[in-house]
Structure formats: C-alpha cells, structure tokens
Amino acid sequence: MVWSSARKQSVQMMCKIFQHPLELVWNRDHFELEPDQYYRKAETIKDLTKVWHHFSNLYDAKNTVVLDDTDSKLVYQPYNLIHIETFDFNNIFQGGTDHELLKVIRYLEVLRSQSNVANFIHNSPFNSNNFEIAVNWKLDTAMAHYSRKGTMLRIFEHPEKHKRKLTRDDCDMEENKTAKKKKRIKSKKSASTCANNDDATTIPLRPETKNKLKSIVQEIKKKKSTK
Template identity: 35%
Template sequence: MPAHATTKDAWTTHREPQQKATSTTPTTTTRTTQNPVYYNASTKTFYPSTPIRPITPTYTPIALQDPITVTKPRTLLVVLDLNGTLFYRAKNNKRNVTPRPHLQAFLDFIFEHCKVMVWSSAQPHSVDTMLSCGFGNRVEKLDRVWTRKDFRLSEHDYNKKVLTIKDLEFIWDAIKAEKAGTAASGAATDDEKASEEQPEAFDQTNTVLIDDSFDKVQLQPHNGVQLLDFDEDLARAGTDCELLKVKRYLEKLIYQKNVSAYMRVHPFNSNAPLHEDDFDVAKKNNDTKNARDADELADLASRLEKSSI
C-alpha cells in the first residue's frame, strides 16, 4: 500500500472535525459591547471583543495534501493544555488538582521525542499550581509556558469568561522571531546548540495542539487532538486511559511528513481500543519513576546524615 494511503485503522476515524454547535450559537463571529452575545450560552462564554479572524488562506490547501509516512521520526512541537486535559481542578477549591491517569508515561514519551510547551487559558498562578502537581523537574525542560496573558486579550476580556482561541501562528511567529534574533546576534545558547537537529521552523506540518476543546483550535482545525474532558467523574473513577491513546497516536504522527494532512484524514479517536502492551509500558515507566524517586530520597538521606556528623 502506498505511503499516502488513507485506509482507516483502529486508531483513527474518518470524519471532518466540526465545531460543536448549539441552538443558541449565533452565526456571526462578532459582537458589540452594546449587545453582548454568548459564544456558548450553556457555559455562559462570551465572544471576545476582537472578531475571530478567518482561517489563513494557505492553511487548508496544505492540510488537503496526501499524508506521507517517512522512515525517520520528526521532531514535533507539542502544545499542551492543562485543565481538563492533563489535570482536573476542583471547582470548590482550585488548588485541589488531580493529575490525569498515565500522565507520567505520556510526559516521558513527549519529552523524549518532541519539543514541548504549555499554553493554558488559566492565569499564571493557576498554571504554576497545575505544573507543580505533575511535571516535577520537567518544568525546566519546557520550551515555553504560555498563560492567559499570551492570548492578546483586552483588559476587559482578560477578566471575563470569553472564548480563548489558541492561534498557533502566535507560537510559530514567536519561535521564528527568536531564531532570527539569535542569528542576528551570532550567539547561541547550549540549548540552541543541542537542538540543531530540530526543524528550521515550526508550522502546521509539525505542530500538534492537545486540548479538550475543539473551539480553541478552530483556526488550525487539523492540528488539534481533542481529548475527552477530564472532569470530576473521570477524576473520581481513576480509570481514564485517554493519555495512553494520545501517546499511541503521537507515535504515528512523528513519522508523518505533514501532520495536518494525516490528522485531517485520521483524526484522533477517543474510542480506539488499547492493547495490553500499552498498559505494560505505562506500568514499566511508573516502576522506573518510583525507583528513581526512591534513589533520590536515599541519596538525600545519606547527604543529610553526613552533614549532621
């Protein structure tokens, strides 16, 4: 079968991502301050003051290309949402944070194979709280951490429940500007030297946004992996396997020449089955982490004992 064949497998389902619609969703993408309009009346989420821009004209033609599988894994930029995706924050106590099951195995994989950043619509202090509940020393390895401050919201919208769209072009432009600044100065940090094998630029062919809301990725719809919302019920059950499914999906994406083309034909499917080896790998990673933590505690105890002599 040719590399660009589009035969459905167990991990994907042939469908075009569609924006969730309700009977109360207005057809216009603008609102005026004199006549506020809900973007989603059920969640009482308003339209932002700034009109939602159209999809960039060049985006769709690139996404419509045939998917092509490559032999060497590519470095992807993975953009992570936090609340509802990797964590559940209790509504009555925002500091009560529950990590999603299999978070460590998932993070181990993406930090080994991808360039990773966080972009959350939460305010900075809330982002810090969630990161401290599951990322550990991986926080230092994040390429960048973006919060509500990075949505370019007006002061009015920043303090109001408005739709926040994660425009990936903001990220691509920021990385491009940083590379240009480094080239102009002629200086490169150790991290930049270590990333020489990474792409010259990140764009729709090598970027994946992982979020529980399709609305937030509507400007680059074929770059979004939409997970089931990690809500209170799933947090209490403790049996959720969504991150293992995303890990398996990313194992396919790193071998794609154009992820937006592949994701258009094979969107992420939360109903895909898992195999026993997926759980074996997750258990092995968890055992490794526990052993590493035990070694660190033993080393700390030894150093404390020596310092007290």
C-alpha cells in the same frame, strides 16, 4: 510548550508536574483579551502563527500538534489539534480510571513518522474509541483520590475490594478528621511553649532597678519597725 487560557499563577501550579523545564509557557496574558474579557469566562483562540513566529518559523503546520479538550480554541488551525476528552473528576472520584492520555501516546507514535501531521490529522483524526488500553492494575493503583480541597484521601483500590463507592460525604468527613487532628497538635505545641516559658531563667535586672527595689524594701521595713 504549554499554552493555557488559565491565569499565570494557575498555569505555574499546573506546570509543576513536569520534571524538566519547558521550552515555553504561555498563559491567559498571551490571548490579547480586553480587560473585561480577562476576568470573566470568555472564549479564547490559540493562533499557532504566534507560536511559529516566536520560534522563528522553526515550526509550522506540518510539525505542530496541540492537545486540547476544546476544539473551538483551534479554529484557525483545526488540523493541528488532537481533540481529547475532558478529564472527568467524578469518574476518578468513584474509583474509575482515565486512559485518555495513554491512547494519545499511541496516536502520537503514529504521527512521529508523518512528514505532514496536519494532513494526516485531517484524514485520520484522533478518536479515543479506536484505541484499547489493557487493564493494568499496577498502573491504575498509581492513581489517588483527592478531596475537593486537594488533600489526598486514599489510594486507588481494585473495584472488587470496594465495599461501597466513595462519596463526597466521605471526603468532607476525612477533611474534618484531618482538621481536628491538626488542631489538637497545635494546641499541644502551644501548651508546651507556655510551659517552657514558665521554666525559663529570670531575666537579670539592671543595677538601677535593683537599687530602687532595695530602697523600697528598706522603707517598708522601717515603717514596720516604727509601728
């Protein structure tokens, strides 16, 4: 399941990364916040007893694990938490990599064989520094750099291939180029539409309108002939 302190729309967007439907998705609505707390940055606490109750006590402290980068959210059940490092966008932005979740996988493999995960986490909490991930360029090149607006800027490259580090100015420049390109395409489409409208077949007139125009033309001819 996913339980996030973000609002419903944001959580739905985040959950699109999962290929299979989740058993349960909770958002900010499930924290019982006051109206003034809901719309500002307020401290949120995840009480796992609510989750256990929802699943009819199929789960409990012995078989529940939560991944979160804020340990204060699990103050009620601190030994069910795997406290991970916060994702650092600037590190990826500068051409780095993030192996935190790969390290968590190693730790989860150990937890799978435990009959009481809370007891194990209490005695041997997750420590990112205890795990080493070998350099894997094939895996790291799957990462992509994204600009602040979410558009992909360029695929990750080996550090030795970088002539210089990527800067935020590069992102802005790339976004401006993309915006100008879209504008040119839009103007071309608009011009093409106008041309098509000019070449369109004339709409046929109603008989009444035709007769009226015919009479007007005849009157004009009569006036010219009298002169």
